Amino acid sequence: MIFSTVLLNVKNKRKIASSEYWTKPIPRKVISKYLAKLETQAKVSERLRYQPIVLEKYKFFSRDCGDGIIIFVTDPDESNEDVTDKINRAASSLRSILVKHTKKYVKTHYDQIIYRFIKSRFVIALVGNIGVGKTSLLHLLMGKIPPETHVPTIAVNTEVIEEIRFANYELVILDFAGREAAGRLWDFSSTDMIFLLTDSTLKNIVDSKSIYTEILSEYPELPIILVANKQDTPHSLDSSVISKVMGFDAHAMVAIDLAYRNSLLQILLKALLEHFKLDVPDLPVEHLLCI
Ligand SMILES: Nc1nc2c(ncn2[C@@H]2O[C@H](COP(=O)(O)OP(=O)(O)O)[C@@H](O)[C@H]2O)c(=O)[nH]1
Numbered sequence: 489m490i491f492s493t494v495l496l497n498v499k500n501k502r503k504i505a506s507s508e509y510w511t512k513p514i515p516r517k518v519i520s521k522y523l524a525k526l527e528t529q530a531k532v533s534e535r536l537r538y539q540p541i542v543l544e545k546y547k548f549f550s551r552d553c554g555d556g557i558i559i560f561v562t563d564p565d566e567s568n569e570d571v572t573d574k575i576n577r578a579a580s581s582l583r584s585i586l587v588k589h590t591k592k593y594v595k596t597h598y599d600q601i602i603y604r605f606i607k608s609r610f611v612i613a614l615v616g617n618i619g620v621g622k623t624s625l626l627h628l629l630m631g632k633i634p635p636e637t638h639v640p641t642i643a644v645n646t647e648v649i650e651e652i653r654f655a656n657y658e659l660v661i662l663d664f665a666g667r668e669a670a671g672r673l674w675d676f677s678s679t680d681m682i683f684l685l686t687d688s689t690l691k692n693i694v695d696s697k698s699i700y701t702e703i704l705s706e707y708p709e710l711p712i713i714l715v716a717n718k719q720d721t722p723h724s725l726d727s728s729v730i731s732k733v734m735g736f737d738a739h740a741m742v743a744i745d746l747a748y749r750n751s752l753l754q755i756l757l758k759a760l761l762e763h764f765k766l767d768v769p770d771l772p773v774e775h776l777l778c779i
């Protein structure tokens with residue numbers, strides 16, 4: 489994850505502009521420490537000038553861009569390759585902007601200038617048998633009134649895509665068709681996380697367990713979040729029983745009830761924080777997920 493970016497004046501190292509994507513700005517002291525380290529590193533060898541540096545709980549990348557120096561601050565686990573590509577493109581664009589425009593202009597427009605270089609996609613797939621409530625869950629997530637009638641999603645995938653912002657990620661939610669329609673196991677090669685839905689009947693839970701086992705054998709690294717939907721229906725099995733049968737946590741849900749929206753947002757947020765290995769920030773969910 490990219491936490492923030494800073495554009496400094498190359499001569500006096502004063503800040504021209506900065507952008508934040510996570511909860512707290514990076515302390516100025518840590519940035520100064522980084523700059524000192526960068527200078528030492530560059531003196532040792534010019535080749536080291538562009539090497540990322542890990543300091544405290546952050547990883548720093550920087551590039552010269554004419555009158556400026558652009559810094560990206562990420563979590564220490566972030567892939568060097570991905571950030572290197574992003575900062576190279578940002579530096580090249582900033583270099584030409586700084587030639588054509590005043591620093592004041594860059595300061596005013598900095599957020600728009602930098603956003604297209606830092607954004608990433610995070611793909612979440614809604615999976616489960618036909619009729620379990622995937623489309624309803626997507627509606628609930630987006631805060632829309634869920635449809636009362638069942639309109640089967642017939643495409644193989646990507647039937648509905650909605651975007652939610654989480655830090656520098658745009659979450660893309662794919663509402664997959666049921667397996668009957670797809671006729672085979674879905675292709676999750678570009679998926680980052682799965683929400684597996686089951687309605688709370690024993691038959692469907694058994695089916696979901698086999699879907700789970702199949703996904704796991706083909707995509708062992710993919711995080712799978714289990715949602716026990718239709719908890720309001722008569723004879724639905726309790727989510728604690730479902731957790732036992734499945735062997736991992738099932739989250740109780742009623743996808744057609746707007747009162748469950750906050751609980752759904754919390755489930756999503758918790759899954760993301762775990763995935764990115766981030767601490768739970770003491771902030772309301774609306775500050776962290778922009779829908
Ligand atoms: N009682 C109840 N009905 C639900 C719930 N979630 C979805 N449904 C209904 O189940 C049917 C199928 O839902 P849908 O979202 O289209 O399923 P999908 O095929 O998985 O996308 C629709 O009639 C929904 O209104 C729920 O939590 N409780």
Ligand SMILES: [Mg+2]
Nearest residue numbers: 622623640641
């Ligand atoms: Mg559907």
